[in-house]
Amino acid sequence: MSIHLPVLIMIGISLVACVTPDGGNANAKPTTVQISGPAPSQLKLDVRPAPKLVGTGADASKSALEFIDWAAASTVDQHEDGRAAIAAATANDAIAQALADEAFRLASVDHSRALIALSVLGELRNPVGQVALNKFVNQDLPSKGTEVEGVILEQEALASLEAKAVQGLAYMNNGTAIEQTLQVIARHPSRIVRAAAIEAYFFNNGDNADTRGTLSQYIRKDELIFEDRPRRVAAETDAQFNAKLEAYLKIHPEVVPPAPETGGASDLPKLDPVTPGLPPLR
Amino acid sequence: LTKLEPVCRTQSLNQKSLNQSLNILRGEPMKAIKPMLRKLLAGLLLLIPLATSNAFAVCVQTSASVADQTLWNNHGCWQAFFLWQYKAYDLRSGDWNNRGWQDACNVNLEFPKHWNAAYLVTYGLSDNNAKSFHGTIDYRATAEAASSQFHGGIFHTATDAAGIFGSYNPNNGNVATACPLYNAASANANPASRAGDYMHEGWHAWMQKHNYNNGSFGGHRAASGNCTAANFCDYFYFHGIGAYAFGAMWESNGTASRFHSPNQVQVEFLCDVADYPQPWVPESVRQTAKSDANTRAAQRFINGPGYSCGDPRPW
Numbered sequence: 383m384s385i386h387l388p389v390l391i392m393i394g395i396s397l398v399a400c401v402t403p404d405g406g407n408a409n410a411k412p413t414t415v416q417i418s419g420p421a422p423s424q425l426k427l428d429v430r431p432a433p434k435l436v437g438t439g440a441d442a443s444k445s446a447l448e449f450i451d452w453a454a455a456s457t458v459d460q461h462e463d464g465r466a467a468i469a470a471a472t473a474n475d476a477i478a479q480a481l482a483d484e485a486f487r488l489a490s491v492d493h494s495r496a497l498i499a500l501s502v503l504g505e506l507r508n509p510v511g512q513v514a515l516n517k518f519v520n521q522d523l524p525s526k527g528t529e530v531e532g533v534i535l536e537q538e539a540l541a542s543l544e545a546k547a548v549q550g551l552a553y554m555n556n557g558t559a560i561e562q563t564l565q566v567i568a569r570h571p572s573r574i575v576r577a578a579a580i581e582a583y584f585f586n587n588g589d590n591a592d593t594r595g596t597l598s599q600y601i602r603k604d605e606l607i608f609e610d611r612p613r614r615v616a617a618e619t620d621a622q623f624n625a626k627l628e629a630y631l632k633i634h635p636e637v638v639p640p641a642p643e644t645g646g647a648s649d650l651p652k653l654d655p656v657t658p659g660l661p662p663l664r
Numbered sequence: 665l666t667k668l669e670p671v672c673r674t675q676s677l678n679q680k681s682l683n684q685s686l687n688i689l690r691g692e693p694m695k696a697i698k699p700m701l702r703k704l705l706a707g708l709l710l711l712i713p714l715a716t717s718n719a720f721a722v723c724v725q726t727s728a729s730v731a732d733q734t735l736w737n738n739h740g741c742w743q744a745f746f747l748w749q750y751k752a753y754d755l756r757s758g759d760w761n762n763r764g765w766q767d768a769c770n771v772n773l774e775f776p777k778h779w780n781a782a783y784l785v786t787y788g789l790s791d792n793n794a795k796s797f798h799g800t801i802d803y804r805a806t807a808e809a810a811s812s813q814f815h816g817g818i819f820h821t822a823t824d825a826a827g828i829f830g831s832y833n834p835n836n837g838n839v840a841t842a843c844p845l846y847n848a849a850s851a852n853a854n855p856a857s858r859a860g861d862y863m864h865e866g867w868h869a870w871m872q873k874h875n876y877n878n879g880s881f882g883g884h885r886a887a888s889g890n891c892t893a894a895n896f897c898d899y900f901y902f903h904g905i906g907a908y909a910f911g912a913m914w915e916s917n918g919t920a921s922r923f924h925s926p927n928q929v930q931v932e933f934l935c936d937v938a939d940y941p942q943p944w945v946p947e948s949v950r951q952t953a954k955s956d957a958n959t960r961a962a963q964r965f966i967n968g969p970g971y972s973c974g975d976p977r978p979w
Contacts, residue, residue: 410757416769422739454948455734493851494731497951504978532893539851542959550978577962582976620794624904637967639899639920647875651837653817656809658751662744
């Protein structure tokens with residue numbers, strides 16, 4: 383017993399220490415080994431101009447990857463710079479193929495980088511790119527996978543990338559691309575993609591009687607409301623958006639929701655107040 | 665930066681305890697059974713970390729999405745911010761100790777990703793009165809821990825729970841964000857979507873504070889109308905730009921004319937990130953915000969679709 387008691391005490395100490403992971407300190411500060419740096423506004427960021435999309439073969443692949451790196455980090459101010467660099471490469475099939483290869487490769491690796499690759503590929507308006515975009519849009523969606531909040535995670539992820547791809551397809555705006563986009567609106571299994579195709583079709587053809595007449599031949603009857611949904615675009619004022627919304631609610635009174643329900647809420651949890659002060663100045 | 669092994673914070677203490685215990689075992693009376701006891705004790709001590717809920721079952725800690733990385737590069741791991749953020753979001757070391765609490769500049773880990781998203785909420789919106797749905801003041805109050813008109817006190821944790829992006833526990837105020845918001849291969853593992861979930865779960869807390877009932881499926885409704893996300897559906901309470909002054913998102917009047925649902929607040933936040941961010945917000949963050957907003961708007965509203973955000977030009 384004289385031996386067992388100290389052993390038990392040490393086990394007890396270990397247990398307590400591990401349950402309160404800071405050795406008894408309820409909320410130790412987070413730490414890092416990195417030396418503290420200045421506020422972000424004081425950092426000298428690497429603001430590079432858009433790299434050129436050039437080359438064939440391996441050079442094209444390298445160029446496409448560098449451009450995706452730049453594009454992912456680019457800011458609003460660099461947007462037109464990026465568009466100009468992409469437009470300058472529109473005839474380069476090797477660049478289109480390299481971007482397409484990267485988009486397919488990234489789909490299950492890094493969704494955000496895949497979005498950028500598809501974005502650049504769509505903006506490129508290249509025939510090889512069109513073939514790739516149409517192939518991308520029509521990939522089978524997984525029917526099994528990780529169920530998260532009522533959706534299959536892998537299915538929704540690929541559908542949202544296919545939605546990005548159909549924007550590029552619609553932006554080609556030639557005869558075959560228009561037909562391919564309309565087929566997506568009519569037949570694609572995902573509402574996410576169909577909705578994106580409708581938006582893209584309007585964007586590239588204008589919201590007018592002709593566009594609506596064409597769309598009405600393809601759009602599913604239970605999705606006609608997607609033609610009228612409120613669209614917020616950057617150039618419009620609050621008054622313009624609000625007028626569109628008001629018109630939408632007049633045309634579709636059925637979308638006005640019922641009054642919210644009350645009751646059933648439990649007592650608020652009792653937590654110690656937090657006093658963080660103001661966030662540091664950026 | 666290299667990956668830290670997900671270990672219990674008390675590893676060094678355990679090692680010390682183990683050594684002390686082993687010293688005791690070196691006493692003569694125990695000599696005969698020393699090897700057996702030593703193994704038994706070592707086994708027990710190794711089991712202790714496993715008994716804590718977050719010991720090994722953590723999200724993927726080997727990578728970060730390009731959206732996380734590009735936003736991260738904007739601040740370069742700003743320590744003054746994360747030392748404020750952990751208090752503002754009431755993050756507790758015990759909940760995050762194997763998720764980057766002691767390696768707060770490693771963007772591959774959950775705590776750094778959590779504060780990276782909070783950085784976006786705190787500084788990333790342009791607050792354009794004539795164009796934004798709501799302002800930083802609204803989104804911060806929804807996401808942060810402090811009790812206000814937006815909700816009672818809340819605190820943030822990360823969870824390995826399957827089947828959710830996040831959750832709100834009305835009994836203890838816990839907003840938990842799950843691995844699909846952290847694992848780089850997941851579509852929602854980016855700062856905008858993660859922050860969008862802070863809005864969503866924070867709004868469940870708003871519902872509790874103001875005694876609203878948003879449905880019997882964990883605060884949502886069964887799929888009907890234009891909603892295809894089984895049992896995770898909301899109504900969209902359409903409102904114009906300027907209908908809510910910045911700071912007034914919490915207001916409601918008991919009717920559908922002045923109200924928000926959790927998915928709606930999330931979509932409006934994502935739209936504001938995508939369309940009216942600060943000029944330094946990277947394109948990859950804006951693109952992911954737009955993608956998430958439009959995906960949700962298309963399939964999570966009974967009276968949907970919600971607004972569509974941004975123009976559909978590819979770049």
